[in-house]
Amino acid sequence: MKLTDGQLAELESKGFLVLPELFSAAEVAAIRADLPALFAERTESNIREKEGGAVRTIMGLHLRSALFGRLVRHPRLAEPARQIARPKLYVQQVKVNVKAAFEGDVWQWHYDFATHRRDDGVPAPLALNLHILLDDVNQFNGPLYFIPGSHKHGPAPTYHDTASTSYPLWVGDRATVAGLIAEGGIAPALGKAGTGLIFGDLMVHGSPGNMSPWDRAIFSVILNPVANAQTTFARPDYKHGTDFTPIEPLADDCLLVPAAASQMQSAR
Amino acid sequence: MKLTDGQLAELESKGFLVLPELFSAAEVAAIRADLPALFAERTESNIREKEGGAVRTIMGLHLRSALFGRLVRHPRLAEPARQIARPKLYVQQVKVNVKAAFEGDVWQWHYDFATHRRDDGVPAPLALNLHILLDDVNQFNGPLYFIPGSHKHGPAPTYHDTASTSYPLWVGDRATVAGLIAEGGIAPALGKAGTGLIFGDLMVHGSPGNMSPWDRAIFSVILNPVANAQTTFARPDYKHGTDFTPIEPLADDCLLVPAAASQMQSAR
Numbered sequence: 001m002k003l004t005d006g007q008l009a010e011l012e013s014k015g016f017l018v019l020p021e022l023f024s025a026a027e028v029a030a031i032r033a034d035l036p037a038l039f040a041e042r043t044e045s046n047i048r049e050k051e052g053g054a055v056r057t058i059m060g061l062h063l064r065s066a067l068f069g070r071l072v073r074h075p076r077l078a079e080p081a082r083q084i085a086r087p088k089l090y091v092q093q094v095k096v097n098v099k100a101a102f103e104g105d106v107w108q109w110h111y112d113f114a115t116h117r118r119d120d121g122v123p124a125p126l127a128l129n130l131h132i133l134l135d136d137v138n139q140f141n142g143p144l145y146f147i148p149g150s151h152k153h154g155p156a157p158t159y160h161d162t163a164s165t166s167y168p169l170w171v172g173d174r175a176t177v178a179g180l181i182a183e184g185g186i187a188p189a190l191g192k193a194g195t196g197l198i199f200g201d202l203m204v205h206g207s208p209g210n211m212s213p214w215d216r217a218i219f220s221v222i223l224n225p226v227a228n229a230q231t232t233f234a235r236p237d238y239k240h241g242t243d244f245t246p247i248e249p250l251a252d253d254c255l256l257v258p259a260a261a262s263q264m265q266s267a268r
Numbered sequence: 269m270k271l272t273d274g275q276l277a278e279l280e281s282k283g284f285l286v287l288p289e290l291f292s293a294a295e296v297a298a299i300r301a302d303l304p305a306l307f308a309e310r311t312e313s314n315i316r317e318k319e320g321g322a323v324r325t326i327m328g329l330h331l332r333s334a335l336f337g338r339l340v341r342h343p344r345l346a347e348p349a350r351q352i353a354r355p356k357l358y359v360q361q362v363k364v365n366v367k368a369a370f371e372g373d374v375w376q377w378h379y380d381f382a383t384h385r386r387d388d389g390v391p392a393p394l395a396l397n398l399h400i401l402l403d404d405v406n407q408f409n410g411p412l413y414f415i416p417g418s419h420k421h422g423p424a425p426t427y428h429d430t431a432s433t434s435y436p437l438w439v440g441d442r443a444t445v446a447g448l449i450a451e452g453g454i455a456p457a458l459g460k461a462g463t464g465l466i467f468g469d470l471m472v473h474g475s476p477g478n479m480s481p482w483d484r485a486i487f488s489v490i491l492n493p494v495a496n497a498q499t500t501f502a503r504p505d506y507k508h509g510t511d512f513t514p515i516e517p518l519a520d521d522c523l524l525v526p527a528a529a530s531q532m533q534s535a536r
Contacts, residue, residue: 050433061357082296100441106479139407140454175372186408186480209477212454213375213415213446259275 001076001252003083011084015151018189022076022196023132028256031219032134034067035096045238048168057167060238062094062221067255072221075249077130078197085128086225088246089177091224092116092127093239096134098261099142104210109177111150112222113201114158114170120240125155125201127224133195134217139188142210144197144218147177149184150204158182165194172204173211180204223247269344269520271351279352283419286457290344290464291400295523299487301306302335304513305362315505318434322368325435328506330489331363340489343517345398348466353396354493356514360384360395361507364402367371367410372478373433376417377445379418380490381469382426382438388508389500393469395492401463402485407456410478412465412486415445417452418472424448432442440472448472491515 003017011017018143023031038058039046045059061068071077073093081089098104100174112129137143150156157173166172172180188199199205210216224230251257271285279285306326307314313327329336339345340359349357357405366372380397382391405411418424425441432439440448458463467473478484490499497512519525 044354101446106477109479139456140413140476145408176479178369181481188407205481206535208479210372211377211474211476213449 002185003080004236006036008084012146014146014187016146016148016187016189016199018191019196020052020191021194023194025194028132028134028193030067030255031071031132033063035132038064046235047166049100049103049105049126051160052103054103055098055099056105056165057095059093059095061096063211063238068094070254071219073247073250074254075252076196077221078223078247078249081128081130081223082249084198085126085223088226089175089223089245090226090244091221091227091241092224093220093241095217095220096101097220099207099210099216099218101141101210101213101215104142106209106217108161108164108169108171109204109206110158110169111156111202111204112173113155116201116224116230116240117155118170119232119235122228122230124228126228127222129199129201129203129211129220131197132195132219133191133197134219135215136192137190137195137216138214139190140212141214141216142207143216144189144205144207145188146187146199147180147184147186147204150180151179151202153202155202156204158236177204202205241245245267269347271348275472276352279466282414282416282455284393284457284465285416285462285465286459287524288459288464289462291462293462296400296402298335298523299339299400300485302333303485309392312416314433317368317371317373320371322435323373324373325363325365327361328376329364330359331506333346338518338522339487341515342522343520344464345489346491346515346517349396349398349491352466353394353491354495356465356493356494357510358494359489359498359513359515360492361488361509363372363488365486365488367478367484367486369409369478369481369483372410372484374477375475376429376432376437376439377472377474378426378437378439378468379424379472381423384469386438387500387503388498390492390496390498394496395469396492397465397467397469397488397490399462399465400487401459401465403489404460405458405463405484405486406482407458409478409482410475411484412457412473412475414457414467415448415452415454415472415530416455418448419468420472421448421470421472422513424472439443445472465466466494505512
């Protein structure tokens with residue numbers, strides 16, 4: 001799968017791409033089937049909400065589940081990523097942000113590079129964040145909000161917010177965020193389950209809490225050029241993977257026909 | 269000002285009314301002009317957010333400001349209320365819910381009668397809640413969410429939530445709220461500043477946090493029939509007024525021509 005010139009131009013201009021029906025209902029069901037067992041695990045890479053105790057995010061999934069190990073190499077994610085960034089990419093972070101019905105808390109305005117630079121010593125904002133919506137996402141259940149064009153302004157001032165939620169984050173300075181929104185507005189990333197999202201390391205984004213009765217789980221893999229790997233190692237492996245082996249895309253049916261994936265790997 | 273038969277039928281069916289341009293820009297400006305001094309007062313009737321310290325709600329305003337004293341008797345609020353409920357209404361609660369940009373926290377799903385009955389011993393769900401949007405309200409800055417038709421189901425199960433926010437509230441049981449939304453959906457009350465809202469004591473409503481750069485202040489007065497007055501007095505006067513004198517509507521220009529209001533009152 002390759003992105004069209006029009007899609008590449010849109011990504012360049014707005015800073016994000018929404019790809020409806022990137023994954024089928026059967027593929028989404030296969031991904032979701034692995035979640036209950038992963039949620040149930042008692043591990044520090046399952047992070048709960050500050051209040052209420054619902055799971056907020058589960059991380060390091062490619063090391064914990066064979067299916068997620070294949071998903072991070074799925075050609076509908078890996079090939080566009082190699083096309084946009086570099087041919088040699090490693091798996092930096094793999095998670096499902098859950099945002100449970102009634103409980104899911106806000107993700108404050110931020111851009112990923114603030115954390116990648118300050119916490120991990122990543123040299124340049126070249127990583128890509130690739131999402132798959134695992135639930136239908138509407139305006140009420142905590143959609144991702146993008147600020148179109150915010151990626152063109154370069155790294156914005158941030159501060160380390162350890163209080164608002166259970167997940168410490170370098171978040172955007174309010175005056176800067178207000179200025180970016182005055183210019184670009186807010187674009188909520190809505191869509192049916194199976195929709196894909198792609199955005200870069202400087203895109204300012206966030207998401208509101210979920211007070212609706214509808215869960216909102218999103219899969220996310222961050223792929224980073226091997227040549228741009230982290231240089232400091234303060235965070236645990238599930239927040240920034242230390243295996244810098246370049247990923248090789250698997251077969252297109254690798255989620256539904258696991259054997260095909262393993263055959264491809266052994267034939268390589 | 270009288271509501272039309274069509275508006276009364278809509279209120280009966282959906283449980284709420286949205287009245288665009290109920291107040292003019294000049295009137296909204298007059299109301300807003302009183303707010304900074306009220307915000308600045310150190311009083312227990314100014315309630316701050318749990319985190320960050322922004323003002324969440326300021327209460328008892330008709331006792332603290334001559335303008336708000338007139339606003340609760342404004343004919344565009346008081347006459348529809350007398351038409352819908354009873355001719356003799358007293359001022360039960362007067363506030364501005366602020367929901368500041370970046371900081372404003374959620375109001376959980378609730379209906380007002382749960383609090384009016386349990387905390388104040390109000391006999392029946394006859395009170396009306398009348399709002400004026402004091403900022404433009406869009407989908408991003410914490411609009412009120414109504415569940416259309418929820419008022420027809422009678423008092424729903426609730427629990428007393430003293431943890432989620434700085435304001436203790438009898439909130440809707442989640443299974444019940446999910447069922448009501450499955451039936452009626454979620455209707456966000458959007459509109460320009462000056463828009464009016466009317467809803468009754470059983471309407472299940474709430475509002476999400478405000479992570480946008482746009483403030484969202486809403487004026488609210490609750491009017492309750494004198495014959496349905498509170499019977500227990502656990503809450504302070506600014507949460508439930510104890511002056512059961514029926515209100516008399518003032519002149520239509522009472523916000524912009526204060527003299528007209530005082531002349532009417534002295535002529536009575």
